Amino acid sequence: MQVSVDMLKRYIRGSSKPSFEPIARLAITSGYRMEWIANGAGSSRKTDHPVEQYTIREESLADSMAAIRHQSSFAGLTSRIRQIEKSWQPIVERADYPIPLPLQEALKTAMLGHGLTPEGASVIVEMLAPIFSPSPDR
Numbered sequence: 001m002q003v004s005v006d007m008l009k010r011y012i013r014g015s016s017k018p019s020f021e022p023i024a025r026l027a028i029t030s031g032y033r034m035e036w037i038a039n040g041a042g043s044s045r046k047t048d049h050p051v052e053q054y055t056i057r058e059e060s061l062a063d064s065m066a067a068i069r070h071q072s073s074f075a076g077l078t079s080r081i082r083q084i085e086k087s088w089q090p091i092v093e094r095a096d097y098p099i100p101l102p103l104q105e106a107l108k109t110a111m112l113g114h115g116l117t118p119e120g121a122s123v124i125v126e127m128l129a130p131i132f133s134p135s136p137d138r
Contacts, residue, residue: 028113084111087118095125097133 010016018026018038027034088108092099107124110116116124 029115031115080112084108087111088121091118091122091125094122096129099125100132103128103132 007016011018011022023034023037026032026037030037085108088104088111091107092104107116107121111118111121
């Protein structure tokens with residue numbers, strides 16, 4: 001899905017309303033809430049969680065749309081997946097416990113689809129250490 005610059009300007013001016021798909025993709029890419037993008041209601045951000053500082057969030061509307069166009073291309077997506085796999089390996093190596101595969105996949109998905117940075121993923125892995133670390137009692 002691609003949105004032209006003219007269409008984006010019409011969305012911003014309010015002379016045209018985007019369908020669900022452009023709003024959803026923009027929300028995923030930018031970190032803004034769908035409700036806020038669609039009608040300006042409520043808080044613009046999804047959450048005020050402390051891990052937010054590790055996500056890519058300071059994108060303009062045009063930058064977000066460019067990211068959507070880039071990620072929707074197969075070459076851009078495979079390149080991004082390879083980049084995430086490469087940045088993920090040091091996180092696994094630094095972990096004090098064997099990271100369960102579902103957690104690994106969830107964090108890599110957050111990196112791909114929601115802009116979680118490798119540093120943010122490391123923080124989450126560290127925060128979960130008390131839960132997943134093998135203990136002598138188990």
